[in-house]
Structure formats: structure tokens, C-alpha cells
Amino acid sequence: MSAIVSVKNLRKSYAGGFEALKSVSLDIEDGEILALLGPNGAGKTTLISTICGITVPTSGSITVGGFDTQTQFRAARSLIGLVPQEINLEPFETVMNSVSFSRGLFGKPRNDAYIEDVLKQLSLHDKKDNKIMTLSGGMKRRVLIAKALSHEPRVLFLDEPTAGVDVELRKDMWEVVAGLKASGVTIILTTHYIEEAEAIADRVGVINKGEILLVQDKADLMAQMGQKQLKIELAEATATIPDMLAGYDLERAGDGMSLTYSYDTKGERTGITTLLNDLQKAGLQMKDIQTQQSSLEDIFVGLVKETS
């Protein structure tokens, strides 16, 4: 896979001198879904705005599809669709007109059939002649997505697409994103819902205070940093952890009714087999066992804590 968006040593200082991005470098691969995770004020929107041409980089370079976003801005921007964080829409226009307008701005000839298709995908078709101000918040968010898709972009930026959106709509949105990925669109979404990154991303980037802390394959990330817990429920409570099990670093819980064993899923040996043997030898009777995996959330919270 090759990078469709390449950001090199990007710095962005706002007029007041505040440095919102501190030498960010990032390669986004063709066809992937990258989730950018970061707390409020981390610089997610600034990064997207700078790639899309809404703000000007202070230094560094950006290419999209191999085109420099400063010197070859027409070619670069033609490839990009942007769904902004804020719901910015012309209230008095109809959905159809507003979406067609976006397509026209990108120099594409009018194509009502294509636009109606996009509206259908987003369950907006029955609202196409409604004025935007009559739509609900979730519907307006869909209109923003339709506008971004109106000109058939190869790269789609979604800036917190599901912030303040109900669960059902969020699931719908994930489906739309999955469909787009299947059709070959590269998707970058920012979020502070970890479950969102976990659910749909191929790779996860963590950004905080204008710096990218890591970008990694989601599965790798979870495997590398994730720990699994084995919870053993006992038939009878044990008052202490027998000496012969001291090496396992077990935790007693529930008044001795259960023991928890933490292990690294990536380790050569998890030690589970020997533990279970030793439990039997120690005379403890197991009633049930279950495993739990630590979530991206634990990883994320850990990383962000480290940098602040």
C-alpha cells in the first residue's frame, strides 16, 4: 500500500502565536480507515483543516495523491471530501440544491442521478426537497456527508462525525463508512469515542497537544499494549493465596471467591496451562473461568496521561 496523504513536519501556529501542531508527520495509506483519537484541543481539527486548505501551514509540506496542497492545490483538493465538525449549512436551501452546489464547486458537471444515489445511501432521499432548517441535527450531519461525497472524493475526512449523535445514527454512520471503504475511499475520522475507533478503524493514531503520539495497526496496538485477564471463580473461598502460586501474581477478589491472573497476549507463553495445573495441585476447585481484554480506552488514557 502507498500513502495517499502524506504530511511532513507540519507546524501550525495561529495568529496569536499558539502552536496547535508541532511538527506532525503522518502517512495515510490508500484505502484504509484511520481513526485519529485525541482529547479536545489536541489539534485534530487543525490538522484536517490544514490538509484540506482551510488553514495555511506555518511550515512543512502536505501531499494528497502525490499533489502538493500548496502549489498544486486544485489537483490535491479535487480528491478530498470534508465533513466538518461544526454543522455549517445554508438554512434556506433545499438538501438537493445544497448538495448539488458542493458538486459544482468541485468543477463536476451536474449529475442528479448520482446525487440522488448518495442521498438514498444516507437515508436522505425523502428529504431532498426539504429546506435544511427543517431537518433534525442528525439529518443535517448526513447532509454534510452527502455534500462531501457529492464530488466523488478519493479521500474523505470526517471530523467527529458522531459527536452528539444518537446510538442508532452512529451505527448507520459506521455502515456508510464501511460501504465507502469497500468502494475504495480512504477515510480519516477524528473522534473521542474510543469505541468508534475500535469498531471501524484499520489503524489508530493518537494525537495530544499538537503531537502525534503513535500511529499503529489497531489489532497490533491492542495486542502489543493490551493485556488479558483470566478470571477464575472458585467453588470455595480461599483466605490466602497458597504459597505455591505466589509466582503468578494473582489478585484475590470477592472475599476470596475469585482470583485474577493478568497475562500478555503477545508473550511467548501465557502461563495459563501451568497455572491451571498448579491451581489443582494447590487444592483449589474452579467453578468457572473467563478472559477479558483491556480496551483501546485503557491504552489511550494511559498514553494521554503520560504526555500531560
Place this chain on the structure above:
Amino acid sequence: MNLNAVWTIYVFEMRRFFRTITQSLVSPVLSTSLYFVVFGAAIGSRIQEVEGVSYGAFIVPGLIMLSVMTQATSNASFGIYFPKFIGTIYELLSAPISFLEVVMGYVGAAATKALFIGIIILITAFFFVDIQIAHPFAMMAFLVLTCISFSLLGFIIGIWADNFEKLQLIPLLVITPLVFLGGSFYSITMLPPVWQTITLFNPVVYLISGFRWSFFGAADVGIGISLFAIALFTGACMAIIWWIFRTGWRIRQ
């Protein structure tokens, strides 16, 4: 050049105009009619002739200019201010278009609306007074140039303004006085000599004078000077817009 984008912006803006067509047209027609009743009929009946033309006819070019200048400025300034205000400007900034296309779309639409209103007022005028147009082509050329140059000015105001007060400020404090004092309702030869000199610093004088020349073949100042003045004004607006375009002033952070 992304002509498709220019056309898209143009049509989008014109639709806003036609959506409110009644307000857009009724108010200039009504106010012009009032001017004719008050100035043309009531006061004009006491005034003999100005520069060999009946007073009612004399004020027609000035009245058209008054409306066209204020309409062009306010349309263009509002046209570009509105997307900034509601945030939809993000689309213009992230589209594969340069500032030139944005200016062409917005200024083109604002100028068209102003031209529309100018022509409607001219038609209204025919109902009240007898007028002949001595140089119809020059008249149209002056009208179109005025529409474009004041739309350019309005565009600059719309970019500059960061609130609604500022948006109203320039038209109210600068343009309206200049237009009223620019000889819309009188010939500047009717003024005392000192004021005649001061008036020559008012750029609007040249526009109204040139426009009036195209109607009656006579004017306060030479037609050549009028053309030069409007060219200068248009050039200055374009230079400022080019600078805005270069620096991204007030648009791109």
C-alpha cells in the same frame, strides 16, 4: 480556471435573489416612484429646467445610480459575508478553486442583481417622465461598469466585516452621503464655487455625471474624465481584492 464553480456560485446567489424577488423589486420600484412624486412632481414643478432638461427627467440618471450603487454594494457585501457568518465558507476554502473564481461568482451575481434593479427603475421612470437616451450603448456600458465596480467594493466590505454592524457601516456612512452629495438631484454647477471644488473629490460625481451625459449629451464634467475616474475606481478595487487573494486576509488563517 474552474468555470463550473463560477457558474455554480453565480446560480446559487441568483437563486437567493429570486427567492425574495418581491422584496428585491418592490422596494426599489416603490422608493423610486416616491422620489418621482416628491422631487419630480411636487418640487420639480417649481423648478424650471436644469441644463436644458426638465427636472423630473434630470434626476432619472441620478436616481438609477443611487439605487444601483447601494444595491451592488450591499448585495456583494452580504453575499460573501453570509457564508463567513454561517460557516459555509469552509466549502469555498476547501474546493479546488482560486479566489478569482470566488470573486467572479459573487461579484457577477451581485452586479447582475444591481443591473436588474437599475433597469427596472429606468422602466419605472418612463411612466413618470419623458426621457430620451442620447447614447444608449454608453448608458448601458456605464451602468454595467458601475454595477461591477461597486460589487467589487461590496465584496471587499464583506470580507473585511466581522459583524453585521460593520457590514452596514460603510454603505451608511460613506456610500449614501457620497451618492447624495454626488449630484444625484442637482447639477454641481448649482453649488457655490467652494463646494463645487470640494465636490470634485467625490468619485461618485464622475459616475453620475458620465451616466447623465449618456442620457442628455451634456454633463458637469467631461466624459473622458468620467471614464477615467470609473476605471481608476474599478482598478483600485481589483488591486485590493488581488491583495486579499494573495494574503488570505480575513479568510484563511
